[in-house]
Amino acid sequence: METLTKTPNTEDKSITLPKFHPEDADTDARAWLATVDICLSERTDIQGSKLVLILSKAMKGSAASWFSQIAFPNMKWIEFKEIFLSRFDTLETCAATILKMISGKPQEGECLAAYASRLFTLLMSRWGNKDKEEMVVSLILAHMGQIEPRLHRNIFSEEIITRSKMQRELMAFSYRKRSYQEITKTVASTTQDNKRPRLSSVSTKCYACGKLGHRSYECFSRSHDKQQPTPTSERPGTSVTLRAPVTCYKCGVEGHVASRCPKTWPVASSSAQPATSASSVVKRVDVCNMEPVTGIITQFGEKFSFCFDSGADCSLIKESVSRKLVGTLQRAIVTLTGVGKCSVTCDSQLLSEVTLCGHDVQILFHIIPDDYLKNDILIGRDLLALGLSVHISSDKLTIVEKASLVNMCNIAPRAIDEALISSQTL
Structure with missing residues (x-):
């Protein structure tokens, strides 16, 4: 009866544990x-x-x-x-765990409360069976690892749990000759200098003559009518700086320079004879800019623009564009002259088969740095050796095959044999 009247134990004794997925990034x-x-x-x-x-x-x-x-x-x-x-479990020292925690940040979309709870669980699982001395040593090593990067090797590779062992390990590091503040300033200044854009001499353009490779104050073709700054003199006992007088060496009069001397100016005359009193007259003439002759190169459906230059002995291509073409890479040292104002040494060439204005040709491109070439590809007169001719008009470039001359033999007329006309011969 007691067994029948006893209430059954309906308590659910099943246990559901949290899931463990080692492939997740945050799994500990x-x-x-x-x-x-x-x-x-x-x-x-x-x-x-x-x-x-x-x-x-x-x-x-x-x-x-x-x-x-x-x-x-x-x-x-x-x-x-x-x-x-x-x-x-990752074989990670206690100091390495703290160092990674200090340098870490909350994940995207993770609030501060969840981030703090995750760090708390991480430290409690690592420090569950650690004594006070080991925890203090780990904190000190993690802090010093941020100051001295060479200490990271000891932090991640060796478990340092006592004060005496920590002192022995730190004695192996030499003292700094400079303070930590000076090193921080040096690193900061170096980082700022690295972020500053540096213009190469090739990309520098002179606004006086429009050529590359030098600045305007270094230009050798500047007009001589620009007056140079004159030296200054300072009176003794006064703080006022006075400009030294300018004397013309042609006429000896103060107030102007020789290039602006009025005695050398041409005199207007109604006669037909030219004025001989003036040595020279400087006039400025604007030069028009010629557009390059360009076309399209095609390879496997991808198009590249090129510039044709009949004065170039070989074809050139930028280094960045050469990686997009398919061909045979060759190694030969070639010195290219006439590229800007200097010589360029080319040590690699690309033999590629491309479609040039509807013609399939094989061209040997000389690979040079991007700074030395304005266009992506430059086709030289080596194209003419492939049996092609180039016709250039005001708005387009046409490439055609050269006409081949076929020698025709001369056929002499033969006389008609009248004897074959008779019926007897037939």
């Missing part, structure tokens, strides 16, 4: 073990098949296949923890 094996310890702290009777069933539901990804290989009869939770840590 020690934090997961600490959480499972809380779940199994009141259930000491769980072992063997019950423990295997509970853990198999929690393992995901590669951990599930790994767990099916290491499960054994009468397995206990303590035994599983040792096997689990040897497989999924």
